[in-house]
Amino acid sequence: MANPCAWSTLRSEPFRFHLRWRSVLSLPENPFDYDLALQGCARGDRRALQGLYEHEGGRLLAVAKRIVGDTALAEDIVHDAFVRIWTRAASFDPQRGSARGWLFSVTRHLALNHVRRHARLQPLADQDLDAMVVDEPASLAIGGAHIDGCLEQLEPTRRQCLYHAYLDGYSHAEIAHKLDTPLGTVKAWIKRSLAALRECMG
Amino acid sequence: MNERNRPEEAMPEEPLNIEELAGEYVLGTLNNDLRDQVRQRLPHEPALRAAVDAWEARLLPLAQRQAPVQPSAGLWQRIERSLDGAAPQPIPIWWNRVGLWRTLAGAGLAATLVLGAMLLNVSRVATAPTYVVVLIGPQDKAPGWVVQANARQEIQLIPLHDSEVPADRSLQFWTKADSWQGPVSLGLVQPGQRVEVPLDKLPPLENNQLFELTLEPRNGSTTGKPTGPIQFIGRAVKVI
Numbered sequence: 001m002a003n004p005c006a007w008s009t010l011r012s013e014p015f016r017f018h019l020r021w022r023s024v025l026s027l028p029e030n031p032f033d034y035d036l037a038l039q040g041c042a043r044g045d046r047r048a049l050q051g052l053y054e055h056e057g058g059r060l061l062a063v064a065k066r067i068v069g070d071t072a073l074a075e076d077i078v079h080d081a082f083v084r085i086w087t088r089a090a091s092f093d094p095q096r097g098s099a100r101g102w103l104f105s106v107t108r109h110l111a112l113n114h115v116r117r118h119a120r121l122q123p124l125a126d127q128d129l130d131a132m133v134v135d136e137p138a139s140l141a142i143g144g145a146h147i148d149g150c151l152e153q154l155e156p157t158r159r160q161c162l163y164h165a166y167l168d169g170y171s172h173a174e175i176a177h178k179l180d181t182p183l184g185t186v187k188a189w190i191k192r193s194l195a196a197l198r199e200c201m202g
Numbered sequence: 203m204n205e206r207n208r209p210e211e212a213m214p215e216e217p218l219n220i221e222e223l224a225g226e227y228v229l230g231t232l233n234n235d236l237r238d239q240v241r242q243r244l245p246h247e248p249a250l251r252a253a254v255d256a257w258e259a260r261l262l263p264l265a266q267r268q269a270p271v272q273p274s275a276g277l278w279q280r281i282e283r284s285l286d287g288a289a290p291q292p293i294p295i296w297w298n299r300v301g302l303w304r305t306l307a308g309a310g311l312a313a314t315l316v317l318g319a320m321l322l323n324v325s326r327v328a329t330a331p332t333y334v335v336v337l338i339g340p341q342d343k344a345p346g347w348v349v350q351a352n353a354r355q356e357i358q359l360i361p362l363h364d365s366e367v368p369a370d371r372s373l374q375f376w377t378k379a380d381s382w383q384g385p386v387s388l389g390l391v392q393p394g395q396r397v398e399v400p401l402d403k404l405p406p407l408e409n410n411q412l413f414e415l416t417l418e419p420r421n422g423s424t425t426g427k428p429t430g431p432i433q434f435i436g437r438a439v440k441v442i
Binding site for chain 1: 251258270273419
């Protein structure tokens, strides 16, 4: 089926670009309503799903790609994620978290499931430590100031453990290998770092 | 011997408490067994679910700030094609949903036959219910509650087995006849407990009238309409 909104999407590109910058700068009036879009999906409205795809498809692809290490495979994950978002939209419970967060959570867990059950396509050695630094400065990130302040209180290596786990989808053993640190140490670091993070963030 | 290996690796690993389990589940560092265990426990353990939700929210900014990667041109079309095929229909607002009702009609008919057969034996002495509803879970299609309604405009909601809801949530009972604009609350329900609800403020029960239980805030929906996910749903079938 041809994309029915291709024309209007093209036309509204400058507008959407503007919106993206506004959302990056954390201005409150981001007009895209994720909850409304999920309600639309639950009613069977494909335009609602397409709206979610246009707003978050690229970011979700980035999340999946960083974990599975391959663009084609990451697109498979995003494909599965959107099918799941479509079929489960009615079961989304806004009291459990944000609609936008749910999209990321669905995608991340699908990607994690994949790397836990299959060999990674990209060997770990191909990614160097520099690539693990968070991509955007904290001041531009959406709602990230809180976690950044707390992450900064961790020792850099321990912080890297959390990035490797959460962003790269590395297992304990992969992090230990990557950082050339004993497995038990990595496990203990992560456990304590999570406790510290929770203490700091509430 | 490598000295670094000694202290922590020699220690036996302690089982993780709920917070640690939730944190490492969201972080992604649980092994497959533990990961599967958490996933299986989540629907039944409100405390674990709340801890997982909190961790998702805490770490989310890290995922959301990654620079977008441009998807290939055909990805959306591929997703759309998959919606045409194997994907089950989403659950729209429940009283408009056709697909579920096909399944429910079958379940309702089966229940009618079974309960009807039972009534043949007992109805000579008891007040005969005139309508029966089997409420099933929208995901697993398993029956969870039975509603029976008699001519005096009172209905009994009868649990078929124990169930639980998160501590801060309640089950709310709703009904809607085909001609009504929206559902009407019949009040809050305790999981696993039988309840009798007078319907004297409502029009007489109708064939096909819909009933559902949704998960709502502890004191019930604040909007007067269902807001939470459907737990059980069914439609009335005339028995006699």
